[in-house]
Protein backbone atom coordinates (compact mmCIF):
# COMPACT_ATOMS: atom_id res chain seq x y z
CA UNK A 88 0.00 0.00 0.00
CA UNK A 89 1.31 3.42 -0.95
CA UNK A 90 1.59 6.12 1.71
CA UNK A 91 0.64 9.70 0.84
CA UNK A 92 0.72 12.51 3.39
CA UNK A 93 -2.34 14.75 3.60
CA UNK A 94 -0.88 18.19 4.22
CA UNK A 95 0.53 21.34 2.58
CA UNK A 96 3.12 21.80 5.34
CA UNK A 97 6.44 21.55 3.49
CA UNK A 98 8.46 20.95 6.68
CA UNK A 99 6.38 17.87 7.51
CA UNK A 100 6.53 16.68 3.90
CA UNK A 101 10.33 17.05 3.75
CA UNK A 102 10.76 15.19 7.06
CA UNK A 103 8.54 12.32 5.99
CA UNK A 104 10.07 12.17 2.50
CA UNK A 105 13.48 11.74 4.17
CA UNK A 106 12.30 8.39 5.63
CA UNK A 107 12.11 7.04 2.08
CA UNK A 108 8.61 5.74 2.83
CA UNK A 109 6.53 8.54 1.34
CA UNK A 110 4.93 7.87 -2.04
CA UNK A 111 3.04 11.12 -2.61
CA UNK A 112 1.13 14.07 -1.18
CA UNK A 113 -2.51 15.16 -1.15
CA UNK A 114 -3.67 18.71 -0.56
CA UNK A 115 -7.06 20.38 -0.60
CA UNK A 116 -8.24 24.03 -0.31
CA UNK A 117 -8.55 23.73 3.50
CA UNK A 118 -4.96 22.46 3.81
CA UNK A 119 -3.71 25.27 1.54
CA UNK A 120 -5.52 27.77 3.78
CA UNK A 121 -3.95 26.16 6.87
CA UNK A 122 -0.47 26.49 5.31
CA UNK A 123 -0.93 30.27 4.91
CA UNK A 124 1.01 30.00 1.60
CA UNK A 125 0.30 30.95 -2.00
CA UNK A 126 -1.34 27.92 -3.71
CA UNK A 127 0.92 27.89 -6.77
CA UNK A 128 4.12 28.50 -4.79
CA UNK A 129 3.49 25.86 -2.16
CA UNK A 130 2.32 23.28 -4.73
CA UNK A 131 5.48 23.82 -6.78
CA UNK A 132 7.64 23.40 -3.69
CA UNK A 133 5.81 20.21 -2.68
CA UNK A 134 6.24 18.76 -6.20
CA UNK A 135 10.00 19.18 -5.77
CA UNK A 136 10.02 17.35 -2.43
CA UNK A 137 8.52 14.06 -3.64
CA UNK A 138 8.75 12.07 -6.86
CA UNK A 139 5.22 10.69 -6.58
CA UNK A 140 1.84 12.29 -7.29
CA UNK A 141 0.94 15.59 -5.62
CA UNK A 142 -2.81 16.24 -5.64
CA UNK A 143 -3.81 19.86 -6.27
CA UNK A 144 -7.54 20.60 -6.25
CA UNK A 145 -9.56 22.71 -8.66
CA UNK A 146 -12.10 25.05 -7.06
CA UNK A 147 -14.43 25.69 -10.01
CA UNK A 148 -17.72 23.82 -10.10
CA UNK A 149 -18.33 23.84 -13.87
CA UNK A 150 -16.48 21.67 -16.38
CA UNK A 151 -15.08 24.43 -18.67
CA UNK A 152 -13.62 26.40 -15.74
CA UNK A 153 -12.31 23.21 -14.13
CA UNK A 154 -10.45 22.50 -17.38
CA UNK A 155 -8.96 26.01 -17.38
CA UNK A 156 -7.82 25.62 -13.75
CA UNK A 157 -6.43 22.15 -14.46
CA UNK A 158 -4.47 23.56 -17.42
CA UNK A 159 -2.77 26.04 -15.07
CA UNK A 160 -2.16 23.47 -12.32
CA UNK A 161 -0.73 20.75 -14.53
CA UNK A 162 1.97 23.11 -15.79
CA UNK A 163 3.40 23.31 -12.25
CA UNK A 164 5.25 19.99 -12.53
CA UNK A 165 5.02 16.56 -14.15
CA UNK A 166 3.95 14.94 -10.86
CA UNK A 167 0.87 17.12 -10.32
CA UNK A 168 -2.33 15.11 -10.02
CA UNK A 169 -5.47 17.18 -10.63
CA UNK A 170 -8.06 16.73 -7.89
CA UNK A 171 -11.70 17.15 -8.87
CA UNK A 172 -14.89 16.73 -6.82
CA UNK A 173 -17.19 13.79 -7.42
CA UNK A 174 -19.85 15.67 -9.40
CA UNK A 175 -21.05 15.38 -13.00
CA UNK A 176 -18.77 18.25 -14.01
CA UNK A 177 -15.92 16.82 -11.97
CA UNK A 178 -16.22 13.46 -13.72
CA UNK A 179 -16.47 15.09 -17.15
CA UNK A 180 -13.24 16.88 -16.31
CA UNK A 181 -11.72 13.62 -15.07
CA UNK A 182 -12.57 11.84 -18.32
CA UNK A 183 -11.12 14.66 -20.43
CA UNK A 184 -7.90 14.95 -18.43
CA UNK A 185 -7.16 11.23 -18.07
CA UNK A 186 -7.79 10.75 -21.81
CA UNK A 187 -4.93 13.22 -22.33
CA UNK A 188 -2.69 11.31 -19.90
CA UNK A 189 -3.04 13.65 -16.92
CA UNK A 190 -3.38 12.03 -13.47
CA UNK A 191 -6.70 12.73 -11.74
CA UNK A 192 -7.79 12.17 -8.14
CA UNK A 193 -11.58 12.18 -7.76
CA UNK A 194 -12.28 13.43 -4.26
CA UNK A 195 -15.21 13.66 -1.84
CA UNK A 196 -16.37 10.11 -2.59
CA UNK A 197 -18.93 8.85 -0.07
CA UNK A 198 -20.60 5.89 -1.79
CA UNK A 199 -19.57 2.79 -3.74
CA UNK A 200 -21.73 3.90 -6.67
CA UNK A 201 -19.83 7.19 -6.79
CA UNK A 202 -16.58 5.20 -6.83
CA UNK A 203 -17.95 3.10 -9.71
CA UNK A 204 -18.64 6.31 -11.66
CA UNK A 205 -15.12 7.61 -10.95
CA UNK A 206 -13.61 4.38 -12.29
CA UNK A 207 -15.80 4.57 -15.42
CA UNK A 208 -14.53 8.16 -15.88
CA UNK A 209 -10.98 6.76 -15.92
CA UNK A 210 -9.85 8.26 -12.59
CA UNK A 211 -6.27 7.54 -11.59
CA UNK A 212 -7.33 7.65 -7.92
CA UNK A 213 -10.66 7.77 -6.11
CA UNK A 214 -10.68 9.26 -2.60
CA UNK A 215 -13.34 7.85 -0.26
CA UNK A 216 -13.35 9.88 2.99
CA UNK A 217 -13.49 7.26 5.76
CA UNK A 218 -13.20 9.62 8.76
CA UNK A 219 -16.01 11.92 7.62
CA UNK A 220 -18.09 8.81 6.81
CA UNK A 221 -17.59 7.54 10.39
CA UNK A 222 -18.36 11.01 11.82
CA UNK A 223 -21.78 10.85 10.20
CA UNK A 224 -22.76 7.44 11.55
CA UNK A 225 -21.66 5.36 8.54
CA UNK A 226 -18.95 2.70 8.39
CA UNK A 227 -16.03 4.19 6.46
CA UNK A 228 -14.11 0.95 6.16
CA UNK A 229 -17.18 -0.97 4.90
CA UNK A 230 -17.22 1.55 2.05
CA UNK A 231 -13.60 0.67 1.20
CA UNK A 232 -14.49 -3.06 1.21
CA UNK A 233 -17.37 -2.43 -1.21
CA UNK A 234 -15.22 -0.37 -3.57
CA UNK A 235 -12.44 -3.00 -3.51
CA UNK A 236 -14.98 -5.70 -4.41
CA UNK A 237 -16.48 -3.69 -7.26
CA UNK A 238 -13.13 -2.64 -8.72
CA UNK A 239 -11.85 -6.23 -8.57
CA UNK A 240 -15.07 -7.54 -10.19
CA UNK A 241 -14.38 -5.45 -13.28
CA UNK A 242 -10.59 -5.10 -13.15
CA UNK A 243 -10.80 -1.30 -12.94
CA UNK A 244 -7.35 0.31 -12.85
CA UNK A 245 -8.47 3.21 -10.63
CA UNK A 246 -6.55 3.14 -7.37
CA UNK A 247 -8.47 3.30 -4.10
CA UNK A 248 -6.93 6.17 -2.13
CA UNK A 249 -8.29 6.01 1.43
CA UNK A 250 -8.66 9.62 2.62
CA UNK A 251 -9.84 11.41 5.76
CA UNK A 252 -7.76 8.91 7.74
CA UNK A 253 -7.89 9.78 11.43
CA UNK A 254 -5.87 7.08 13.22
CA UNK A 255 -3.59 4.06 12.87
CA UNK A 256 -6.50 1.58 12.86
CA UNK A 257 -7.80 3.16 9.63
CA UNK A 258 -4.36 2.48 8.10
CA UNK A 259 -4.31 -1.13 9.31
CA UNK A 260 -7.83 -1.80 8.03
CA UNK A 261 -7.02 -0.17 4.67
CA UNK A 262 -4.03 -2.49 4.23
CA UNK A 263 -6.05 -5.58 5.26
CA UNK A 264 -8.78 -4.74 2.73
CA UNK A 265 -6.18 -4.15 0.02
CA UNK A 266 -6.61 -0.43 -0.61
CA UNK A 267 -3.97 0.83 -3.05
CA UNK A 268 -3.08 4.04 -1.22
CA UNK A 269 -3.86 5.78 2.03
CA UNK A 270 -3.35 9.46 2.75
CA UNK A 271 -3.04 10.56 6.35
CA UNK A 272 -2.02 13.63 8.34
CA UNK A 273 1.69 13.70 9.37
CA UNK A 274 0.86 12.83 13.00
CA UNK A 275 -0.96 9.64 11.99
CA UNK A 276 1.95 8.52 9.78
CA UNK A 277 4.43 9.22 12.58
CA UNK A 278 2.28 7.25 15.04
CA UNK A 279 2.71 4.13 12.88
CA UNK A 280 6.39 3.92 13.85
CA UNK A 281 5.69 3.81 17.58
CA UNK A 282 5.21 0.91 19.95
CA UNK A 283 5.75 1.02 23.71
CA UNK A 284 7.45 -2.40 23.61
CA UNK A 285 9.91 -1.17 20.96
CA UNK A 286 10.92 1.72 23.27
CA UNK A 287 11.09 -0.61 26.27
CA UNK A 288 13.12 -3.16 24.30
CA UNK A 289 15.67 -0.56 23.15
CA UNK A 290 16.08 0.75 26.71
CA UNK A 291 16.68 -2.81 27.99
CA UNK A 292 19.18 -3.72 25.28
CA UNK A 293 21.12 -0.47 25.76
CA UNK A 294 21.26 -0.91 29.54
CA UNK A 295 22.69 -4.44 29.13
CA UNK A 296 25.08 -3.31 26.39
CA UNK A 297 26.50 -0.64 28.68
CA UNK A 298 27.23 -3.34 31.28
CA UNK A 299 29.40 -5.21 28.73
CA UNK A 300 31.73 -2.19 28.56
CA UNK A 301 32.14 -2.83 24.80
CA UNK A 302 31.99 -0.53 21.77
CA UNK A 303 31.22 -1.23 18.12
CA UNK A 304 34.17 -0.16 16.00
Ligand code: G3P
Nearest residue numbers: 093115218219250251252
Ligand atom coordinates in the same frame (compact mmCIF):
# COMPACT_ATOMS: atom_id res chain seq x y z
O1 G3P B 1 -7.65 15.52 1.67
C1 G3P B 1 -8.89 14.95 1.82
C2 G3P B 1 -9.15 14.32 3.17
O2 G3P B 1 -8.11 13.49 3.54
C3 G3P B 1 -9.59 15.29 4.24
O3 G3P B 1 -9.59 14.71 5.51
O4 G3P B 1 -9.63 14.98 7.97
O5 G3P B 1 -10.47 16.86 6.52
O6 G3P B 1 -11.77 14.75 6.77
P1 G3P B 1 -10.40 15.37 6.76
